[in-house]
Amino acid sequence: MKIGFxxxxxxxxxxxxxxxxHGIEVxxxxxxxxxxxxxxxxxxxxxxxxxxxxxxxTSDFLISAVTPSSAxxxxxxxxxxxKGIYIDINNISPSTAKKALSLIKNGKxxxxxxxxxxxxxxxxxxxxxxxxxxxxxxxxxxxMNITVIGSNIxxxxxxxxxxxxxxxxISALLFETLYPAYEMGIDKEVLKYISETEGEEFKESAKSRxxxxxxxxxxxxxxxxxxxxxxxxxxxxxxxxxxxDFYKELHEKLDNLDKRPENYLELFxxxxxxxxxx
Amino acid sequence: MKIGFxxxxxxxxxxxxxxxxHGIEVxxxxxxxxxxxxxxxxxxxxxxxxxxxxxxxTSDFLISAVTPSSAxxxxxxxxxxxKGIYIDINNISPSTAKKALSLIKNGKxxxxxxxxxxxxxxxxxxxxxxxxxxxxxxxxxxxMNITVIGSNIxxxxxxxxxxxxxxxxISALLFETLYPAYEMGIDKEVLKYISETEGEEFKESAKSRxxxxxxxxxxxxxxxxxxxxxxxxxxxxxxxxxxxDFYKELHEKLDNLDKRPENYLELFxxxxxxxxxx
Numbered sequence: 001m002k003i004g005f006x007x008x009x010x011x012x013x014x015x016x017x018x019x020x021x022h023g024i025e026v027x028x029x030x031x032x033x034x035x036x037x038x039x040x041x042x043x044x045x046x047x048x049x050x051x052x053x054x055x056x057x058t059s060d061f062l063i064s065a066v067t068p069s070s071a072x073x074x075x076x077x078x079x080x081x082x083k084g085i086y087i088d089i090n091n092i093s094p095s096t097a098k099k100a101l102s103l104i105k106n107g108k109x110x111x112x113x114x115x116x117x118x119x120x121x122x123x124x125x126x127x128x129x130x131x132x133x134x135x136x137x138x139x140x141x142x143x144m145n146i147t148v149i150g151s152n153i154x155x156x157x158x159x160x161x162x163x164x165x166x167x168x169x170i171s172a173l174l175f176e177t178l179y180p181a182y183e184m185g186i187d188k189e190v191l192k193y194i195s196e197t198e199g200e201e202f203k204e205s206a207k208s209r210x211x212x213x214x215x216x217x218x219x220x221x222x223x224x225x226x227x228x229x230x231x232x233x234x235x236x237x238x239x240x241x242x243x244x245d246f247y248k249e250l251h252e253k254l255d256n257l258d259k260r261p262e263n264y265l266e267l268f269x270x271x272x273x274x275x276x277x278x
Numbered sequence: 279m280k281i282g283f284x285x286x287x288x289x290x291x292x293x294x295x296x297x298x299x300h301g302i303e304v305x306x307x308x309x310x311x312x313x314x315x316x317x318x319x320x321x322x323x324x325x326x327x328x329x330x331x332x333x334x335x336t337s338d339f340l341i342s343a344v345t346p347s348s349a350x351x352x353x354x355x356x357x358x359x360x361k362g363i364y365i366d367i368n369n370i371s372p373s374t375a376k377k378a379l380s381l382i383k384n385g386k387x388x389x390x391x392x393x394x395x396x397x398x399x400x401x402x403x404x405x406x407x408x409x410x411x412x413x414x415x416x417x418x419x420x421x422m423n424i425t426v427i428g429s430n431i432x433x434x435x436x437x438x439x440x441x442x443x444x445x446x447x448i449s450a451l452l453f454e455t456l457y458p459a460y461e462m463g464i465d466k467e468v469l470k471y472i473s474e475t476e477g478e479e480f481k482e483s484a485k486s487r488x489x490x491x492x493x494x495x496x497x498x499x500x501x502x503x504x505x506x507x508x509x510x511x512x513x514x515x516x517x518x519x520x521x522x523d524f525y526k527e528l529h530e531k532l533d534n535l536d537k538r539p540e541n542y543l544e545l546f547x548x549x550x551x552x553x554x555x556x
Contacts, residue, residue, distance in 0.1 A: 115471055115474075127467070127471075149464065149467055150463060150464065152463075154462075155462065155463070155464050155467075158459070158462055158464055159459075159464050159467050159468050159471060160471075162455050162458070162459050162464075162468045162472075163468060163471045163472050163475070165455055166451065166452065166455045166468075166472050167472075167475060169451045169455070170448060170451065170476075172517060173444065173447045173448065173451065173517055174444065176509070176513070176515055176516070176517045176518060177440050177443060177444045177447070177509075178440075179512065179513065180440070180508070180509050180511070180512035180513060180515075181436070181437075181440050183512045184432075184433065184436055184512075185428060185430075185433070186427065186428070186433050186436055186437050186440075189405070189427055189433075189437045190436075190437050190440045190441060190444075193393055193405075193437060193438075193441045194440075194441050194444050194445075196393075197441070197445060198448075199477050199478075199479050199480070200477075201477050202477070230458070231454070231455075231458050233458070234457065234458035234461045234462075235454070235457065235458060237454055237458075238454070238520040238523050238524055239450060239451055239454045239517065239520045239521055239524055240454060241520065242516040242517045242519065242520035243517055245516050246516055246517055
């Protein structure tokens, strides 16, 4: 059995290393890739092809692990030549996944999403959907941790997006509740009584969520686009739209936040100062 | 020591019963009250006064436990006559608490909020703020469970409101995330993966939160007014405003929801039906 990777960044490297330990043949194409990637691929003794076309023609499982913006382009390039099962594991929206996978002519396609930190190794939880998701899950024999969600393309990426939208939303809501509490001098108490309802772990995670919201405000604001696009297919997502506005404003307010604040009080102090300077 | 209650509903009855068990003299005025209240007050052998004025003149601690809409009116009625410490324990906004308590001429005032179900008895957690909160907390000797939060009127009611706003917000956000997931056929999975991030207890509470959101949509929509009013003093609460809109629309959609749905799927099914009938 041959497993091929298009793209050879962190995800591909992690999964490939796991497959190699299970004695499986791993291939990629390193043409036009960085020196570092070429070196890594050679060190791991991968099968190296001159083109993605050759890679597509010879792989039993072809995993697309590229930058999200290249997912469609790559599928277009290899679509005619894919012989085995093509898995899109990129961090993309369901509609992008549908577009990309529709370009794979043999129809042996899987929409896959990594749920959790990829540094966990080959057994990082992965959810998969699509007509060939069951086939893909046979790779669990070689250390993978794939859960098949359904038979439609888009389901796996939708789950990932909806989970992340909820996480972003809670963080924003917490911020909108706790900053006024800070100005009123009751932030510690509000956090305490919220945590009594939400459970033990909430308090510590709340503090780091507030800091992350500020530090990643721009990225979150941008990522909200695909969340809203997905939700809009069903209902008008008012709350998520307001959450996007929240991150946009927070980003604009904190334009010059170049290092991660140590704690949420330091951050709130900064916001108060900026407000008073206006 | 004499403790007086203005109003004698569930809160007053619960606290009064606790004080009586500790051998403390409890008074109220049952003039113009319902038969049931009069009967209960007599059975408990309370001191009964002919007027709230007399009650105010003779109580060391006077607790206002009335319907939220009467809090200011009652404070106005007795403001001049209060001899001891006046505690407003009503479920009101900080600005209403400030208005009501400013009418108590002797300035011995406490803003108090019950945090948790009052059926717990006299030891239900209560937070208190204001110039006489410390004095009030001496009643902990007689079974009360008062935590002093600060010395400003409005702090205790603000904590209660902000806590409840967060709870309402999470429920609405969950709804806005999970209903589209239901239409996509992935609600169970989205809930599962959100729960993996949010902790064990989240899953079950999430289901009952969705049902409660629908069943109490009207009340929540109305209660959001005072939350927004409070938050607006600091920042424009975009997300909370969107949450209010969400509850308003949900209420309008489910106008005829006269019984609590058994489970969230039954509810989502109903919403989908209503949508298709439009």
